[in-house]
Amino acid sequence: MEQAGLRAESVDAMALPEQLVRCRQATLDLVEGLTEADATVQSMDDASPAKWHLAHTTWFFEEFVLGAYLPTHQPVDPRYRFLFNSYYEAVGPRQPRPLRGMLTRPSLAEIVDYRCRVDDGLERLLCGGALPEAALALIELGIQHEQQHQELILTDLLHLFSMNPLRPAYRVAATAAADGGTVAVAASHAAWIGFDGGCFRVGHTGSGFSFDCERPAHQVMLVPYALASRPVTNREWLDFIADGGYRTPSLWLSDGWARVRAEDWQAPLYWEQRDRHWLQMTLAGERPLDLDAPVAHLSYFEADAYARWAGARLPTEFEWEAAARAQPVAGNFASSGLFRTRPASRDGQAPLRQLYGDVWEWTSSAYAAYPGFRTAAGAVGEYNGKFMCGQYVLRGGSCATPDGHLRATYRNFFYPHQRWQFSGLRLARDRG
Amino acid sequence: MEQAGLRAESVDAMALPEQLVRCRQATLDLVEGLTEADATVQSMDDASPAKWHLAHTTWFFEEFVLGAYLPTHQPVDPRYRFLFNSYYEAVGPRQPRPLRGMLTRPSLAEIVDYRCRVDDGLERLLCGGALPEAALALIELGIQHEQQHQELILTDLLHLFSMNPLRPAYRVAATAAADGGTVAVAASHAAWIGFDGGCFRVGHTGSGFSFDCERPAHQVMLVPYALASRPVTNREWLDFIADGGYRTPSLWLSDGWARVRAEDWQAPLYWEQRDRHWLQMTLAGERPLDLDAPVAHLSYFEADAYARWAGARLPTEFEWEAAARAQPVAGNFASSGLFRTRPASRDGQAPLRQLYGDVWEWTSSAYAAYPGFRTAAGAVGEYNGKFMCGQYVLRGGSCATPDGHLRATYRNFFYPHQRWQFSGLRLARDRG
């Protein structure tokens, strides 16, 4: 029987084992080359150590899949339930979030071993005959969950390395190769692409995977609107700075202006001006700012202030979704190995460029339940619902998002002050 | 010419002078009987001293009306621009909000004198011939603004007196009289009142006053829903407490549960248990809890947790508005002099009882701009727009709201952790 929030009927049971193996391997690939220390340190409360991500995604499978469906499974280490539970109150107490970086033990090797042993259990489970739909649904959820953490491994490492005055690079070689593949061109002036108003169906309806927060599909009314043909670029952001954007209270939300002053914001996160040149900390180390690439590492407050400065506004999440639905899900995702934004390519034919990948685009929509939203039963029901307060929806994925993870109905969400994700903006405005 | 956000054409220029005089007097009436100290102390950052409210509402007229339309007006005291500006960045720097309680001078008498002198200016202005529509619109805005502060005077005094172990009463006599008029009856079981789904027009359209955030009117899609026939009562809240509501994390939003633990919430604000009886601090001093009256002084977090516990949910602001539009705006407002919630009267015929007055009802809607929202030009444009982040909409007014101030489209808003207003909830649910 279906659990509310998990839609088991849609799982392709044939493809699942291979997807699982690929996903699990992809996570390991991300930590290749990290030192034990790189994988252990927590650079702020919002971020988690790479090692913790490795273990937590594994615990997720152990707790929700093996624990429920593989009766012969013995916990690899009963203490891991405490160490690697993220926020599931129904599972029990856990290592306090700000102290995830205290876990110098278990070692990275021990965590990799933990992964192997849980993978073994999953393999046994998948080979052991037809699984209930609910079990398949949980495995699929575990894969999607792990993909989310793959992105977080990258953004959290970037934050960690940014705190180090040596500005270490995570992946230089891969980046260089990827760089070569891009012919950097000056971003052309963004155009306004118009869309009709009316009644639109939003939310997930297809047969593929979706998170509970993307459902149920429902109708919304839109008034005619326009979206910019591409995200705001670093070059445009420099204009905002030069025009006193960070010093003009009338451009800002009240809470945003308070934040600007309290933390002395003068540019996006990871920007640094040296000898009158702007540098940006990236996963390839500190680099000159790529002027034609989409601006990233913005808070909602900054995105909103820029839009006001530009005489425009942020789109709602439904304006974004209605416009995106017709476009193929393709763009500068993590598979490029670049791990930073890049200028729009010349040859794209879609009117809306860089809609997927590059940067998560802040929308003006508060993260909230869709009409008729139901959480899943049990601890896994805490996955999304309990965070529907105080956060804003971002759409479209980023250069750190795993390929294949995105879709038009996908809803990411962060607090309006948070900046360490690859978060940018695309302008919107009313029409007519 | 009309300023965006101010709709001058609708002002009834004939009635305005009298409305103004009545409103200004009503504010003074509220501080009758307060000591100089009562009127000066600030009990928390969110609250302001009564004296400051008296002065700020006056400054609002002086700054935005006299300053712009009465050329002969000399500032009563140029330093008041600093002291009594609330948050208008465009006007200039101001006394920091947490330090409003430092202003033991000017005295209450000096502030009353300030009020008189600005009132004189307004009278001169209104008698001096036909005023531009924009001026009339600003005067009307000033009246509505002052009414909002009338409510805050009451809620801020309640908070102040609650910090005093002597539990002083603000108005005992008036309350007693009002009490006499109420035949307390046990609240009957709440019924579910059903409403159809479909496309509804929300937002303000009529000719009367509305704030910018209530406009423009626009269409929204609603799915069929039901609202409880009355707000949740204190008696029902006791059931929630007895059932471990404040100790059950699965009932709470993540941020809400963090707040519960950090501040050790065990009951609504102002409740105190003594010798196994529950008392409630009110503007008439500490009183036994009235079990059949609507529960007040809830945070959004508590309202949301209760709804989940009850197997229901909070209404959206548009569900509330669609249901309320048909009902007369009547209820337990401030004119009763009771200043606390009271049980639903027996003789009401409306299916939705206590929709207006008694308690502001938390909705699940984040406070956001309506499609096509425009702020007014100039400093007055900071009135509402810059607060559209992180707050939730409440509807319906309370026992501290001035009569005549409310309407079906009225949007109040507070942060989800705030509890010092008369804030309660009405349950909603989907209709299958």
Add this chain to the structure above:
Amino acid sequence: MEQAGLRAESVDAMALPEQLVRCRQATLDLVEGLTEADATVQSMDDASPAKWHLAHTTWFFEEFVLGAYLPTHQPVDPRYRFLFNSYYEAVGPRQPRPLRGMLTRPSLAEIVDYRCRVDDGLERLLCGGALPEAALALIELGIQHEQQHQELILTDLLHLFSMNPLRPAYRVAATAAADGGTVAVAASHAAWIGFDGGCFRVGHTGSGFSFDCERPAHQVMLVPYALASRPVTNREWLDFIADGGYRTPSLWLSDGWARVRAEDWQAPLYWEQRDRHWLQMTLAGERPLDLDAPVAHLSYFEADAYARWAGARLPTEFEWEAAARAQPVAGNFASSGLFRTRPASRDGQAPLRQLYGDVWEWTSSAYAAYPGFRTAAGAVGEYNGKFMCGQYVLRGGSCATPDGHLRATYRNFFYPHQRWQFSGLRLARDRG
């Protein structure tokens, strides 16, 4: 029998009633002219409202004297035990210190009435026949305690008024008169006055009153030293500022430098530069800085940094005491009505000028128990002993200290970051 810490044998029982009456009246005189609001607001955690001082000093007599020695005494209001207990854990719970300013009730008039009723009780007690020595000792302690709070009333009001952009004056008239009596002269260069080393007896031995922390007298070894003939002046402090004193980390204690940066100290508390002139907030309102008057409102950190800058050091409390013992206790105390520092007069003959009065002089001595120190039995034993940690001793009294309160062995103490007292410094150095 003597209580440890209270030396009853020394009380002059004849003089006590008159001293008591004079002291009690002097406190009331200090609040003459304050508004109810002035007397109620608390401007920071370290300060208390004047009304609270009035009540607390009264509670001290009620709790420790009437409660113990006047069996017929009924508490004036049993709730005052909670409201006006400062820090006596043995007496019981109390209004949290940061919330003393919430007490808009009882009113000032009610507190004055409370004072009268306790005074009546004390009069009855004193007229009722020979009192035990311990009772007399507690009354004397109550008088000395109240004198300490008289000084705090002044310093706390100064802080309150300094938070008000209107910069209200506490007592202009009295000040003007006092001003007239002073012929302002340029302070001459400070001279070094040398003192021999050797073994000295310090601490209180005479028959008059002393606090427990001044006892027992004991011997200390001093090496030859010199003291400056007068305290550092405002003019000299300007040199320190001009020389980058507040920007030079090598001058500062580590904790001091952290404070300088965290709070952006650039001058003593209450100094403000406007149009290139320095003003100082005083109890007579904002005034031009008196260049030849001793600098006041310094933290220990500032005093210590200045001394290092000047190639000198702070004296120990025993160096100060050994030098002061020979001098009459006379100076610019509160009776002058000036309530601020004034230049050394020309006609003084003592080699050490302004040793008493004007400013409390920071010493390098941590506030600690003398060898053999005993606290009094009971709650009153909490008077001094429990504060012997983290604070530094100041000597000599200030322009806000009541006349007759000081003596050579008197030890005042504050935390090294505190600045709202009239605290200054006198330089010392080694000799030979």
Add this chain to the structure above:
Amino acid sequence: MEQAGLRAESVDAMALPEQLVRCRQATLDLVEGLTEADATVQSMDDASPAKWHLAHTTWFFEEFVLGAYLPTHQPVDPRYRFLFNSYYEAVGPRQPRPLRGMLTRPSLAEIVDYRCRVDDGLERLLCGGALPEAALALIELGIQHEQQHQELILTDLLHLFSMNPLRPAYRVAATAAADGGTVAVAASHAAWIGFDGGCFRVGHTGSGFSFDCERPAHQVMLVPYALASRPVTNREWLDFIADGGYRTPSLWLSDGWARVRAEDWQAPLYWEQRDRHWLQMTLAGERPLDLDAPVAHLSYFEADAYARWAGARLPTEFEWEAAARAQPVAGNFASSGLFRTRPASRDGQAPLRQLYGDVWEWTSSAYAAYPGFRTAAGAVGEYNGKFMCGQYVLRGGSCATPDGHLRATYRNFFYPHQRWQFSGLRLARDRG
């Protein structure tokens, strides 16, 4: 020429090279077996990563010795001056202390290489002919400095491992061996050992090394006193707990009681009660409490409260020094490899047992300058002097102190709330 604060004439130039090599190797030995992560994570602001200690002690030699006396020396990495400067303002800006744990790079291997290269420089310098006395003095200071950090490596690792629910052990094997060597015996009742009063010379006078804060020697007056024959034991501390020591405000300094309540102290740091048994986190992992061993990991506040509870007091640092001077410097130091306190051995003949080693003994003396104290010229003058505020002196060394580092005049110092050192207490009382 002698720098104030550095006494070069006393350095034994012959022995220095060997001492240096031994000291440098001892530090490396301490990190043997640590993972890269163990050596990198910072568990609190007060603690530093082991890797940082390794680098900082090396930087100390590079900055102050090679930089000044080896002209051919090129900085190993110029960025290390920023990364590994601890608090020397005169050297320049530095990695903020709370962010020392962000340095996942340079790696442990790179730091070890840094050490080798600086060691090479030092060797070249020492072989290059007669060095100025000042250079020798700085090398000796560097050795002593590194020994201090050897102790901190141990205490900081203990804190780090205590934050890990797995309770990892730092050195089990070594500990077991050491354990075997101790015949645990029930601690006998502590005796009081009396000492005469009078004038005593304290501070360092001999020819060996001493820190600037131990000088100049000077005379102090002591009144007759007694010291307990051994430190307070864990067993005795259990009596304090059982008697409500942590719940009785009258036992505590005011600041101490505030800390007890704010941090909910119920036992010394690292104690944990499980199933009615007390365990203690040690460098050998979690262990049953050794009842007869000296209690460790106390704040000054706890030590002071215990002494009051026991009807005694803490000794002054000079009482301790006068008593200790006659005793050989021997005890349970780090060379035992035990790294925790152990019961007094039966066969000791000294009247004062465990005076050296086991636990640093809190004294009632605020850390302050001795009369005539001078800091060294230059950045190295910041070594001790700028910390002489708000801290208390501890004497005698601990089970984590390197052998040979201690002497009777040695002054350690910490803030009164700090508990992560091996800090305990020995009772004192007045005599006669």
